[in-house]
Amino acid sequence: MNVRRLIPATAAAGAVVLGLVTLSACSTSSAADGRSSDGKLKVVASFYPMQYLAQQIGKDHVTVSSLTKPGAEPHDLELGPRQTAQLNEAGCILYLKGVQPAVDKAIAQSEAKNKVDAATLTKLEHHGTEGGHSHGGEEGAGHDEHEGEAGADPHIWLDPVKYAEVAKGVGTSLEKADPDHAADYKKNTDALVTKLNALNTAYQQGLKTTATKTFITTHSAFGYLAERYGLDQEGIAGVDPESEPSPARIKELQTIAKKDKVTTVFFETLASDRTAKTLAKDTGLKTDVLDPLEGITDKSQGRDYIEVMQSNLAALQKALGAK
Incomplete structure (x- = not known):
């Protein structure tokens, strides 16, 4: 056996292994940090209403991905390994508990540090949902498998006023998750709330x-x-x-x-x-x-x-x- 030829080959192999270990450590560190390769905060949204908030408030400082693909019915979503990995690598997760049971379970088990449940950012109420009547101010007795805590109706985003309350909470959460860009998040939140207030006024006057x-x-x-x-x-x-x-x-x-x-x-x-x-x-x-x-x-x-x-x-x- 040629010992002198073996030594360089062994050293080279060791260097490759060391390089892989180092790369793996960097990847793990990046994932744990919750940021993409270009340093932006990685935000994972459960479905479109949360995705829209993240995009409008985060803008250039975040990369936003949604667990629910366009055109998919969100209520019955089941998560695969790739989506579960997304949750673990996120710098911030935005979701609405009570809409997607599988998502709620996965997020509870996720390693992400910042998890924002929109249901905690405004007051949820009860409305009749089993083919029933829902009137302003009345509480329905219906029950729905997709309802949130204690049978509350989770569809808060369809009320511009409640959606604006959620937007403010999301903005505050992004400021805490990424304090270097807090001023921009606040400015973007204010701009979005202004749009939602105008939408509310249009509905009030139009109806x-x-x-x-x-x-x-x-x-x-x-x-x-x-x-x-x-x-x-x-x-x-x-x-x-x-x-x-x-x-x-x-x-x-x-x-x-x-x-x-x-x-x-x-x-x-x-x-x-x-x-x-x-x-x-x-x-x-x-x-x-x-x-x-x-x-x-x-x-x-x-x-x-x-x-x-x-x-x-x-x-x-x-x-x-x-x-």
């Missing part, structure tokens, strides 16, 4: 005087919106837009539609319009889109949260006979 206050929707996601603007939401069959309404519920909605001069049954972009068309056919009503904004696709009536909410307002004004 102030209408021929009817009642709207029918396949997805009972609009309880907060109904409460905020004095409307009555009538859900067909709870939060599952794919489910068929019972004959009894169809009959009840026919009575309500006639009594309250309802013109339209709303469905959403991420689900089939079959249920809405079934009811509309049986009641002689029109159908239209009212988007619960759980995701943005090329079928969405707008490019982002603000634009889709403006489209929702226009659809409600038309259906309710706004003056």
